[in-house]
Amino acid sequence: MLEDDLKTQLKAYLERLQRPVVLVASVDDGAKSAEMLELLEDIRALSDKVSVEVSRDDAHRKPSFAITSPGQDIDLRFAGLPMGHEFTSLVLALLQVGGHPSKAAPELLEQVRNLEGEYRFETYFSLSCQNCPDVVQALNLAAVLNPGIHHVAIDGALFQDEVEAREVMSVPTVFLNGEVFDQGRMNLEQIVARLDTGAAKREAAAIAKKDVFDVLVVGGGPAGAAAAVYAARKGIRTGVASERFGGQVLDTMSIENFISVPHTEGPRLAAQLEAHVREYEVDIMNLQRATALTQDADGVTTIQLESGASVRGRTVVLATGARWRQMGVPGEDEYRNKGVAYCPHCDGPLFKGKRVAVIGGGNSGVEAAIDLAGIVSHVTLIEFDGKLRADEVLQRKLRSLSNVRIITSAQTTEVLGDGKRVNGLVYRDRVGGDSHRVELEGVFVQIGLLPNTEWLKGSIELSPRGEIVVDAAGRTSLPGVFAAGDATTVPYKQIVIAMGEGAKASLSAFDHLIRSSSPAAVAVAGAEAATA
Known part of the structure; x- marks a missing residue:
């Protein structure tokens, strides 16, 4: 089932298991069940900590298999063969059930552990879906952390009758306790925010207390990530407010023109962007949608957030990106995710x-x-x-x-x-x-794409197409406010161009700071002079 090079890689990962893992297969006499058993036996042969049990008489979907560990209350199952984009989900589930710690933020993990109640999740995915692994992996991890959370990931192409009966016409589609919970890409932070109803209010209160940033980046795509890295490397106070880190890149299947990287995929690049930004002292505020921009007489810019909080920056880099353009015809909204x-x-x-x-x-x-x-x-x-x-x-x-x-x-x-x-x-x-x-x-x-700039109308100059008008240095019509990426008038909406424009806008913001007369800018200028 698994090729030799993949077996070698998987064997190395399975060496990280800290406790036994049992793969409990539910099968019938079909070809897919035989194929799944072959996969499970390949995994079992790679580690003495992995064992396989087979059942033909239980009530679970067939073929499917649970991943569990003796003495652990974990309900996590794959219905179908998690290959393609979901193979990574399988590897992570094996490791996490086997006691290998997650790299997610400790406070987020604790928030999942503290959720009360019973949550029975079902996620329909397709093997070619690049958005699905985020959801599958998030809910699998939640099931490992909290015994009240149960999750089964279902290959929609394999269980076609079920998909038809439940009218699933878009993946990922998540059911919670038998009812549709959500559709589309979600990460663990977003899911927990839905379940923990007080989380958004607590986060808004924390954001409202933050001091003014030297550079505030709005948006977490390639342009925003580049701007944040370039600002943080100057040693100045940098913040990023982003609705979803990675932006439009998360929806990109294959990337073959990112110079020096012959091939990658959007979700992988998005994860690398966030990891790079987190190497610096950047205050990342996720799940935050900007709704308004104002500027006071001192040149400090305030970004109002949908949560009710607001953040301030002595300079701001707008990197809000773009989204899929809609047709705008009758029936389009009504039948979204229904065809x-x-x-x-x-x-x-x-x-x-x-x-x-x-x-x-x-x-x-x-x-x-x-x-x-x-x-x-x-x-x-x-x-x-x-x-x-x-x-x-x-x-x-x-x-x-x-x-x-x-x-x-x-x-x-x-x-x-x-x-x-x-x-x-x-x-x-x-x-x-x-x-x-x-x-x-x-x-x-x-x-095509539509720039995410509706919230800026009336506060900054936009082109007839809704793009932020910028000059060669990334300056907008407001002093101290810069912009970069697909939301701007810069032609050719490409990842590599967005990154360059993000770096340029950040350097322009830094130049604005050291030429201004604010106390922070004076301190920065002094530091620059001391190290010159």
Whole structure:
């Protein structure tokens, strides 16, 4: 089942086990059960601390297996084979059940241990979903820490009947005690904030007490991370307020143009960004959405947060990034996660054998159509322009596929459904003016990005497209406020460019500080002179 090099790596990890681990398999006579048993036997052979037990008569999903340890009250299970993106989730679960400590913040771990009540979580994932491992790993860890938390991670492609019955049309989808808890990427901190209702209020109170920062970064994507590192290395007081560290990178499947790194994946890069920032004395405030910006007569900028707290900076770097652009047509919001999706890699397997549409003829749209064509029965690609805008090599591949139809000069005007799920869409022929209906079960929207800047309207200069207007040094229309990354007017929205712009904006903020007359700036300037 496992290749030799993977076995070698896994064996090294399993040497960290501090207590016995028992893999309890629930199987039938099917091929997938046999495949799962082969995987478990491969794991068992790599460590004398791992054993396998097999049951054919229990009530659990088949194939599935629990990971537990004698004397420990742990209820953690995988339904299916956790390969692909979920193999890391399997390795972490083995280690954590086996007593290897988590690297999560101690205060967060203690918060999980202190949760009271019974929480029965079920997470539906797909093996190609890069968003799913964060959720699976978070809930697995919670199940290890707290005996009142139970978790089963379910491969939606393998348990298709269950997915249909529970109307799961997007992954990850999490059920809590039989009811939908949430959909999409979540980390442990976000999940605990949902369960511990007083956590947000306590965090807001703590943030409100913080002193003014020399450099306050708003946003935790590549631009924000670079800005934070460059500021912290100057030895000045640096803070980061971020809704989710990693930003849009978390939703990126494969990264092959990040210079010096031939290939990586978004979630991995996001974790590396946060780890790098945490090497410095940076005050990271996660799960914080900015709602307003004001500046007083002394040039101190205040960022109001959705939690009710506010943070202040003598300088501010805005690096709020962007999000997927929506079509803005009737039915889109109503059927989000009920057939309307934005991540073909994550949700594609749930539409196996069905008809879908991809909206958008750029690189993202054409790549999505190519990927989906290998899973679904038919793909209709709809492009507003008179021709596709994707690279020619991608267009050639797309046109070679027999189950793809390309419609150009078409404007999607409505997403249709039966109240529970999508069953079609309507588009208008921009040449002839006629409207047409397409029967289908899924719509994947791939029409570019929208800057996260609505909250800045009226306080700072924005372009007609909503981007923050910046000059060559990253300066905005407000003194002491700088911006970087996909939220700005800088062209070419690329990770490597965002990082460079973040560094530039941070250096500009530092230059502003040492040229200002604030007490902090004078102290900084003095320190600079003393070490010159």
